[in-house]
Amino acid sequence: xDKNRLFTSESVTEGHPDKVCDLIADNILDAALKADENSRxxxxxxxxxxxxLVFGEMTCGGNVDIEKIVRSTLIGIGYDSEEKxxxxxxxxxEVRVDRQSPDISASVxxxxxxxEGSCSIEESLGAGDQGMMFGFACCETEELLPLTVVxxxxxxxxxxxxxxxxELPFLRPDGKAQVTVEYDGYRPIRVNTVVISAQHDENVSxxxxxxxxxxxxxxxxxxxxxxxxxxxxxxxxSGRFVLGGPAGDSGLTGRKIIVDTYGGVIPHGGGAFSGxxxxxxxxxxxxxxxxxxxxxxxAGAAERLELQVAxxxxxxxxxxxxxxxxxxxxxxxxxxxxxxxxVFDFRPGQIIKSLGLRRPVYAATTNYGHFGKDGLSxxxxxxxxxxxxxxx
Numbered sequence: 001x002d003k004n005r006l007f008t009s010e011s012v013t014e015g016h017p018d019k020v021c022d023l024i025a026d027n028i029l030d031a032a033l034k035a036d037e038n039s040r041x042x043x044x045x046x047x048x049x050x051x052x053l054v055f056g057e058m059t060c061g062g063n064v065d066i067e068k069i070v071r072s073t074l075i076g077i078g079y080d081s082e083e084k085x086x087x088x089x090x091x092x093x094e095v096r097v098d099r100q101s102p103d104i105s106a107s108v109x110x111x112x113x114x115x116e117g118s119c120s121i122e123e124s125l126g127a128g129d130q131g132m133m134f135g136f137a138c139c140e141t142e143e144l145l146p147l148t149v150v151x152x153x154x155x156x157x158x159x160x161x162x163x164x165x166x167e168l169p170f171l172r173p174d175g176k177a178q179v180t181v182e183y184d185g186y187r188p189i190r191v192n193t194v195v196i197s198a199q200h201d202e203n204v205s206x207x208x209x210x211x212x213x214x215x216x217x218x219x220x221x222x223x224x225x226x227x228x229x230x231x232x233x234x235x236x237x238s239g240r241f242v243l244g245g246p247a248g249d250s251g252l253t254g255r256k257i258i259v260d261t262y263g264g265v266i267p268h269g270g271g272a273f274s275g276x277x278x279x280x281x282x283x284x285x286x287x288x289x290x291x292x293x294x295x296x297x298x299a300g301a302a303e304r305l306e307l308q309v310a311x312x313x314x315x316x317x318x319x320x321x322x323x324x325x326x327x328x329x330x331x332x333x334x335x336x337x338x339x340x341x342x343v344f345d346f347r348p349g350q351i352i353k354s355l356g357l358r359r360p361v362y363a364a365t366t367n368y369g370h371f372g373k374d375g376l377s378x379x380x381x382x383x384x385x386x387x388x389x390x391x392x
Contacts (some may be wrong), residue, residue, distance in 0.1 A: 006192055008180040009148035009263025011156040014077050014245070014367040015173020017251025020086075023366045024073045025253045025275030028054065028066055030360035035062025037358040040100040040108075042254045043275040045070075047246035050082070054319035055096040056275065059105065063113065067093045078163065078173040085174060085199070102391070108279050108314065125349035127318075132269040135289025136262045137297040138304040140188055143372035144294050147188045149263035151179040151222060151369040158221035159198055160367075169213050170309040172199035174244030179221035181226070186326070188306055193232045194218055199244035201237075210235045235316020260370050261286070268308045274366055278357035281311050281348055285318075288351045291378040292344050292370050299387035301336055303328035309346055317346045330391055339390045343383055 012019055025046045043056035052070050074080075074088025081087050084251035108126050137144040153254035155177035178195035181188050182315040194215050213235040254272025258264050271282025278284040293305045302325035310320045323337045345354070352358060365376065373379065 002188065003184065005183050006180050007146075007148055007183060007265070008178055008193075008267070009146065009152050009258075010176060010178040010195075011149075011152035011306045011368065012177075012256060012257055013156045013173060013175040015079065015085075015160075015175065015257050017047055017174070017246045017249050017254070018253070018255040019251075019367055020074065020077060020079070020246060021047055021251040021253045022256065022274035023077065023363060024052070024054070024070050024226055026362040026366045027069050027073050028058075028064065029275055029277060029362050031064045031069055032058060032062070033358060033360045033362075035064060036060045039277055039281060040105060041275065041277040042280065043097060045251075045275070046253075047086070047248045047251040050086070050090075051094070052246075053094045053096070055139045056098075057100045058097050059100045060142075062364070066095045066097065066100070067072040079245055082247070085243065085247040111238070114383070116138055123280065124315055124316070125347070126314035127281045127348050128277075128313070128347060129271075129281065130311055130330065131271050131282060132308055132320075133271065133281060133286040133289055134261075134266055135286065135291070135293040135307040135309075136305065137290070137293035138186070138265075139297060140186075141372075144297050145369075146263055146265045147179050147226070148179050149265070149369065150372065151181070151191065151226070152177050152259075152263065153372075154194060154221040155179065155217065157368045158217050159196070162212075162216055168216060170201040170204040172201065172242075174241070174248065175200035186328070188226070190228055191226045191231050193234065194222070194227075194232045195237065195271070195290045197238065197241055199241050199248075202242050206236075206239070236292055253362040261369075267308075269308075273370060274362070277392050278352045279348060281351075282354070283307050284348060284351050284357055285311065285346065287355060287357070287370070287378040288344070288346065291354055291355065291380070292340055294379065295343075295381050295383040296336065296387060298381040299384040299391065301325075301339065301387055301391055305329075305336070307340070311348075316349065318346045319378045321346070342390065343386055 029041045039060040041058045070093045071088045079086035092098040140147045141150045159175045162168040174362040182192045273283045276283045289307045304326045306324040308322040
């Protein structure tokens with residue numbers, strides 16, 4: 001029996017309705033942090049035909065023009081006419097944002113450890129909510145991410161690049177891609193199937209669209225390292241994709257959590273990222289868990305590593321840590337966990353400090369994955385030497 005297996009991950013473009021909402025939320029967050037680095041932000045965005053609603057909570061010591069951010073974000077993506085699916089100049093924008101709950105604010109500002117009288121400076125900030133978060137790294141790619149995720153993001157990023165540069169002027173902002181890879185165990189062998197669905201102008205022919213998606217998008221993005229003569233290409237399999245964006249389907253923040261992370265390769269705790277300040281461990285602890293796993297894998301502790309961390313609202317120290325090396329560890333999982341506990345500090349205040357998360361860096365994370373990009377603090381591998389010494 002053939003032991004090889006197939007696994008698929010997807011990505012979406014910045015013009016996908018859900019990603020439109022994510023980017024608006026992260027632009028609002030960045031503006032708030034620029035005005036006041038201690039801002040507390042948890043904003044949601046939904047979008048439909050000619051309409052954007054921003055709602056949630058925000059406490060900020062400066063002024064943030066939310067409507068202006070909504071419109072500039074839409075236009076920056078490429079939604080400047082109803083024909084494309086949204087006009088950022090003329091759409092209706094409604095804002096319903098209140099201050100953060102005083103109960104939540106108090107529990108975050110002064111942690112349970114502080115309230116019980118055993119607080120250190122590092123423990124003064126409590127987790128902004130309960131929940132579990134996951135981190136992951138593996139040796140499949142130089143980004144230390146699953147190949148399916150990396151290739152899917154390359155395709156959608158290439159769609160945007162070809163559209164914005166004018167190389168493929170008939171493309172519109174909305175789009176999706178999906179890559180299926182054949183694996184031998186955890187080792188990728190080849191790309192089995194590529195799916196691309198790209199929004200397009202009314203007048204482009206099916207033949208022109210398919211040819212350009214194949215040769216100007218797929219071939220450029222993927223190269224020939226993983227594809228072969230048997231790789232299947234499904235290019236706009238629906239036939240037509242003229243109506244897109246918020247006019248084609250409603251958008252909402254937080255509906256692309258698998259696209260944002262590891263493509264379904266590992267579990268997800270369920271918490272979205274966009275629009276949340278770093279006191280929300282849904283975001284900051286997920287980034288930190290990735291940072292931990294990437295450093296461990298880069299140090300040779302394992303070829304594949306998954307980490308779960310869980311918190312209680314208002315408590316600084318996590319309630320649990322769990323590690324799984326899938327049998328690829330240089331030492332057993334119990335020892336890996338000992339090393340992680342020795343090298344890394346999962347208290348929210350320390351996470352924010354060590355990764356510099358009070359800066360307006362979040363709009364850069366919104367599209368094409370929150371992991372694997374250059375310049376993000378949670379992608380640095382500055383703990384490798386320390387880990388390697390502990391491994392022996």
